[in-house]
Amino acid sequence: MTEHRHAHDHSASGDPTDFWEEKYAGASGIWSGEPNRALVDEATDLAPGHALDLGCGEGGDALWLAARGWTVTGLDLSPTALGRADAAARAARLDDRTHWLVADLADLATWPDDAPYDLVIGCFLQSPLEFPRAAVLRRAATLVAPGGRLLVVAHAAPPPWSDVPADRHDEFPTVERELADLALDDGWQIEVAEVRERDATGPDGQRGHLLDTVVRARRR
Numbered sequence: 106m107t108e109h110r111h112a113h114d115h116s117a118s119g120d121p122t123d124f125w126e127e128k129y130a131g132a133s134g135i136w137s138g139e140p141n142r143a144l145v146d147e148a149t150d151l152a153p154g155h156a157l158d159l160g161c162g163e164g165g166d167a168l169w170l171a172a173r174g175w176t177v178t179g180l181d182l183s184p185t186a187l188g189r190a191d192a193a194a195r196a197a198r199l200d201d202r203t204h205w206l207v208a209d210l211a212d213l214a215t216w217p218d219d220a221p222y223d224l225v226i227g228c229f230l231q232s233p234l235e236f237p238r239a240a241v242l243r244r245a246a247t248l249v250a251p252g253g254r255l256l257v258v259a260h261a262a263p264p265p266w267s268d269v270p271a272d273r274h275d276e277f278p279t280v281e282r283e284l285a286d287l288a289l290d291d292g293w294q295i296e297v298a299e300v301r302e303r304d305a306t307g308p309d310g311q312r313g314h315l316l317d318t319v320v321r322a323r324r325r
């Protein structure tokens with residue numbers, strides 16, 4: 106994903122499935138199809154294995170991993186987004202290594218049952234609607250195999266072109282907040298915990314800088 110199609114809808118309220126479905130259905134593709142920069146930075150050197158992408162959207166990250174030899178389960182609330190991910194996987198002949206699951210992360214019963222994973226990623230698992238982010242991140246950590254990694258990437262601040270009201274700034278986790286939410290114990294080594302700046306293009310072509318909170322941890 107890059108941010109050029111990204112814009113929060115701050116009038117959002119109500120059911121998360123309706124919200125995200127409407128967002129995806131309202132455009133032919135809301136993300137770029139490219140993998141997230143932090144994923145490329147953090148996963149390029151990892152040996153391929155079994156991966157889980159939480160809130161995978163249209164599958165840019167999952168497909169990048171699959172192209173590098175990973176078998177990937179991509180999970181999202183939105184059937185429309187996953188339909189696009191599946192079509193892209195077929196077009197790239199990566200459908201034998203990708204599996205798409207419509208599930209609600211807020212409902213633990215719908216999570217996949219083929220853990221553990223060598224890599225679990227949650228990139229921009231941020232929603233203007235109610236979302237149990239800390240519980241989701243903690244559950245995600247339980248699905249990582251010994252020696253495997255958990256990668257969590259989040260907007261550390263609203264994009265410069267966004268009109269996010271000041272009272273919504275707690276949607277943008279600091280490193281400290283992310284680590285507190287994850288609550289990883291001694292069975293984990295924190296390999297990366299930092300905020301990174303990157304260039305991005307806004308919905309109307311504006312250039313700007315984005316800040317990402319990046320946490321990568323390895324299960325011992």
Ligand SMILES: C[S@@+](CC[C@H](N)C(=O)[O-])C[C@H]1O[C@@H](n2cnc3c(N)ncnc32)[C@H](O)[C@@H]1O
Pocket residue numbers: 106121125136141159160161162163165180181182183186208209210211227228229230231232236
């Ligand atoms: C900001 S997008 C990020 C998409 C993708 N990870 C990326 O980096 O491009 C958030 C994604 O999380 C999904 N999502 C939001 N709430 C969810 C939930 N409760 N369960 C599963 N997916 C959810 C949305 O449908 C959306 O695709």
